[in-house]
Amino acid sequence: MATTRAGRPRLTTRRRPGISARDEILDAAAELFTTRGYTSTSTRCIAEAVGVRQASLYHYFKTKDDILSALLHQTVTPTLEFVEQLAATEPPLTPAEKLHALASFDGAQLLNGRWNLGALYLMPELREARLAEFWAERERLRLHYLDLSRATVAAQPTAYPVGEEAADLPFRLVESLVNIRAAHPDRQRSALPGHIADACMRVLGVPAEGIPALRAATDRRLAVPVG
Amino acid sequence: MATTRAGRPRLTTRRRPGISARDEILDAAAELFTTRGYTSTSTRCIAEAVGVRQASLYHYFKTKDDILSALLHQTVTPTLEFVEQLAATEPPLTPAEKLHALASFDGAQLLNGRWNLGALYLMPELREARLAEFWAERERLRLHYLDLSRATVAAQPTAYPVGEEAADLPFRLVESLVNIRAAHPDRQRSALPGHIADACMRVLGVPAEGIPALRAATDRRLAVPVG
Structure with missing residues (x-):
């Protein structure tokens, strides 16, 4: 279905943010998927x-799935790059330092996109x-979260160790920002990732x-910039 | 669209769990909504x-929305009844005792239904x-969670008080069982609600x-039975 006509005159003037037509398509699709539904x-x-x-x-996307795939990658790729930056930091950070920074960065990514793309994660169609x-x-x-969480738990000298099951919860706490955003679209959110990162620490003891x-x-x- | 023909001979023999035809319809709808999607x-x-x-x-449901509404209520109604039982318990429980029991009960509800109905919560169509x-x-x-969480935070004699924002997190931690179940359908889950309840306590200090x-x-x- 690819075509070479992408340069043809547009039907209307550009009205969405983004420097390229590709970005405009992604932004419009993100709005429609998250407000009307994917199907x-x-x-x-x-x-x-x-x-x-x-x-x-x-010309830009062969199928609707390709658009969805590009949007979903946007929710993960910057955070995976950040994980690599954290790993390369000198002097090396402790697991708790890495995890706190990761949760804050990832949480801000989930909250600050124009559309709440994480709300698509649970769609049966996405499986x-x-x-x-x-x-x-x-x-x-x-x-990555799990490794850092386990190392953080192991470093705590506590008489009441937290269970292995707790190590999966920091990832889930950050993910819950998707639900908080869906339920309270108007809430002031800039301080939330830091609070979530603190909560991750408390959950791990x-x-x-x-x-x-x-x-x-x-x-x-x-x-x-990290590094 | 209601009809009085509900008693007519069935096309096939009954093959789903549930004591009534209404329950069978709900079970089939829950399976289809959570595996194929609502739309x-x-x-x-x-x-x-x-x-x-x-x-x-x-005869039982006028619209598809009515079926969805009945299914969604199933995810909340038993827990709201449990909250009332907790409130009526004598001698009175502390906020932390109530919240721990609530998180465990609610978590088990979300995990033990035949289908992961909570996965529908974020669908745009549900707004x-x-x-x-x-x-x-x-x-x-x-x-209810928020009230109990705030009271639990207030009762902690700590030099490092947790922020007000943390009071929304126990509800979200329990809700994350929906995501854990979606991501790991085969994981042994019976111990998870208790661990989540413990994590709620740690998050609140x-x-x-x-x-x-x-x-x-x-x-x-x-x-x-409580009471």
């Missing part, structure tokens, strides 16, 4: 929302094999007196 | 899955006004040494 949104609806012909849209690449990436992110320093370090780290 | 499932699909005529289905009654019930449950007693009290409470 109810056709590629024709998306083309109309952008103000381009369907043939132009097919399809054609999205296997996205799910593999997201599982890779979950396992990090003593309360150690958490303010972790928060301060994360704030410094996210204010300037 | 992709017609009332005809549901009738076929149960093995009844569409007219019989309309519709016709489901307002369900959303009001669920918000009522969230506010309850000292680690107080948590085993809370868990033991909840286990006793859920093993016998």
Whole structure:
């Protein structure tokens, strides 16, 4: 279905944010998928929302699934890059320092996109094999959380150790920002990722007196490029 | 669309769990909604899955939305009744005791239904006004969590108080069982609600040494009728 006509005159003037027609298509699709639903949104609806012909849209994306796949990758790729930056930081960070920074960064990613794309994660339609690449990436992110969480638990000298099951919860706490955003679209959210990162520490048994320093370090780290 | 023909001979023999035809319809719809998607499932699909005529289905539910509404209520109603039982318990329970029991009970509800109905919560189609009654019930449950969480935070004599934002997290931690179940359908899950309840305590700053007693009290409470 690819076409070379992407340069043809547009039906209307550009009206969506983004430097390229591809970005405009993604933005329009994200709005429609998250407000009307994936199944109810056709590629024709998306083309109309952008103000381009369907043939132009097919120049960038062969199928509606391809658009969905690109959008879902946006929710994971920057965070996976951040994980690599954290791993390369010298002197090396402790697992708790890495996890606190990761949860804050990832939470901000989930909250600050224009549309709440994480709300699509639970759609039965997303369990399809054609999205296997996205799910593999997201599982890779979950396992990074899990490794850091386990190492954080192991580093706590506590008489009441938290169970192994707790190590999966920081990933889930960050993910819950998707639900919070869906339920309270108007709530002021900028402080939430930091609070979630603190909560991740408490869930893993990090003593309360150690958490303010972790928060301060994360704030410094996210204010300037890592590395 | 209601009909009086519900008693007519069935097309096939009964093959789903449930004591009534209504329960069979709900079970079939829950399976289809959570595996194929809500929009992709017609009332005809549901009738076929149960093995009844569409007219019989309309005797019980006027629209597909009515079926969805009944299913969603099932995810909230038993827990709201449990909240009332907890409130009436003598001698009165502390907020932490109530919250621990609530999180364990609610978590078990979300995990033990035959289908992962909570996976429907984020569907854009569910933000519709016709489901307002369900959303009001669920918000009522969230506010119960919030009240108990705030009271639990207030009761902690800590030099490092947790922020007000943390009070929304126990509800979200329990809800994350929906995501865990969707991601790991084969995982052994019976111990998870208890672990989530413990995590709720840690998120709210309850000292680690107080948590085993809370868990033991909840286990006793859920093993016998409350009251």
